[in-house]
Amino acid sequence: MSELENTFNFSELEDDGLDIAAIFGDTGTAEPLPIPEPEPADAPEDTGESAPEAERSQKQPAPEVEKKDAQADGETDLFAALAAGPKEAAKPARNDQKATGQVSLFDKPPIFSYGGAKDAIEDTSMTFEELRIAKADDFPELAEGKKVSWTVEYGKTTKVIADPKGTTIASIKEEIEKSRAFLDALKKAKEKDRNPDCLVKPKVTAQSKGIAGYKGVFSTVEEAKRSxxxxxxxxxxxxxxxxxxxTEMGDFIAPKDNVIEFSAVRAGFTPALPLIPRDLMGQIISFFRCFMNEWEEFEALAHIYWDKEQEEYTVFIPRQRVSKARIDADLRGSALPEERYIHYADIHSHNSMAAKFSHTDDQDEKATRLYFVVGHLERFYPSITARMSCGGKYHEIDPSLVLEGIGEEFPADWLEQVERCESRSDTLLRKKDFLHAFAALGDMPEESRL
Structure with missing residues (x-):
């Protein structure tokens, strides 16, 4: 097989989907190398040899000419060039890149990418640690090197940097560019993905919060002494x-009022279930009102459960003995199965009394759940108070946090029919301002009062 047949065929590589111009730059404008003309052979002397033998002696192979012809056609051995290094592979195209304005893939600078910011890295001889120090002013979270890790993402290739202090950015970029996985990915990539950026990405892998190194939190005094x-x-x-x-003098201990080392915490409840429907609350209130008439009134109790299978609320009424101000409920064996139902809330009535939790309620409502009391049931809209119990510690909550309200959407043109007048408080405030201004005017010279 001749050397011409061994030459790498770029046209076949382009048919496979690898854009050589995108990698090495556009070489289409380069003029072919001149093909040297073979020197004319001297006229053969008459030695008496036969004509066929003379012709055979004059026919000599010209491999160098054929090789130059192949190179003049723009063909090169891609993988042989890459084996010599990406920089060497890109050299033949650099003169043409200046003319066309294109930059080869291997000549593109890597890009620092972090927190939405991107910046070309012109000095690729720096190490990853040196890059971190250079960027720490703009990104203070990168100030501690031991808490920062690095990766390089180049096309579909990702490399983790094991030694940021001893590894340069250029060496990693060149290592990826020489890899078979990177070249194969370029060959298979779609047109828009054949000119990828080399992204250099830091990541904060540790974060310290709260308590200084000389402080500690301990459950007992003995444990603190041993620390x-x-x-x-x-x-x-x-x-x-x-x-x-x-201290060297001894141990001091005192209550601490403002423990800044601990995070701020507020009591409250964050629901994980939907709002209790308005129509379900309406049924419960109607049930309570059945125990009120013009001669006598009684309290009553209802439990609200969440059905995990049907994903809806259901009401359970336990067996109970009631009076004007007391409920004695028998809960033995009357609860719904815990495997399916969540006991979400207890709600009881105070008939015509105020919706306030009593001392008896505090003694009974210790389980961790929600509690409601409904009062003034004689009114069209009764009053309701809600609270939570967290292991027997109570905290009132806004009923709208867990109950559907009575508000509905209304037509916007209703608002156009209402004109707001000045309120009495606004009038009084304006009058007060006038009196202050008048008093200040009395202190001014007469010629300045106009």
Missing amino acids: DKTICLIPARDGRVYEFRK
Whole structure:
């Protein structure tokens, strides 16, 4: 097989989907290398040889000419060039890139990419650690090197940097460009993905919060004494936090009022279930009103459960003995099965009394769930109060947090029919401002009062 047949065929590579111009730059404008003309052979001397033998002696192979012809046609051995290095592979196209304005894939600078910001890295000889230090002013979270890791994403190739202090950006970029996986991915990529950026990405892998290194939180005083911490915070049985300090003089301990080392926490309830429907509450209120008439009135109790299978609320009425101000409910064996139902809330009535939880309610409602009391049932719209119990600790909540309200959407043109007048408070405020201004005017010279 001749050397011409061994030459890598670019046309076949392009048919397979690899854009050579995108990788090495556009070489289409380069003029072919001149083909040297073979020197004319001297006229053969008459040696008496036969004509066929003379012709055979004059026919010599010209492999160098054929090789130059093949190179003049723009063909090159792609993988041989890549084996020599991406920079060497890109050299033949650089003169043409200046003319066409194109930049080869291997000449594109890598890009620092973090937090939505992107910036070309012109000095690729720096290490990843040096790049981190350079960017720490703009991104303070990158200030601690031990908490930052690095990856390089180039096309479909991702490489994790094991040694940021000893590895340069250029070496990783060149290593990926020489890899068979990277070249194969380019060959199979769609047109829009054949000129990828080399993205250099830092990632914060650790974060410190809260308590300084010389402080610690301990469950007992004994545990705090055994520790190597100078300042110890200890939650106590009385619900307070105590600060324990070790000195050469001795150990000091006192209650700490503002524990800034701990996060702010507020009591409350965040529902994980839908709002209790308005029509279901209407049924319960109608049930309560059945125990009120013009001669006598009684309290009543209802339980609200969440059905996990049907994904809806259901009401359960336990067996109970009731009076004007007391309910004695028998809960033995009357609850719905826990495998399917969640006991979400208890709701009881105070008939015509106010919707306030009593001391008896505080003694009975200790389980962790929601509780409602409905009062003034003689009115068209009764009053309702809601609270939660967290292990027997109560906290009132807004009923609208867990109950559907009575508000509905209404036509917008209703608002156009209403004109707001000045309220009495606005009138009084304006009068007060006038009096202040008048008093100030009395202190001014006469010529300045106009």
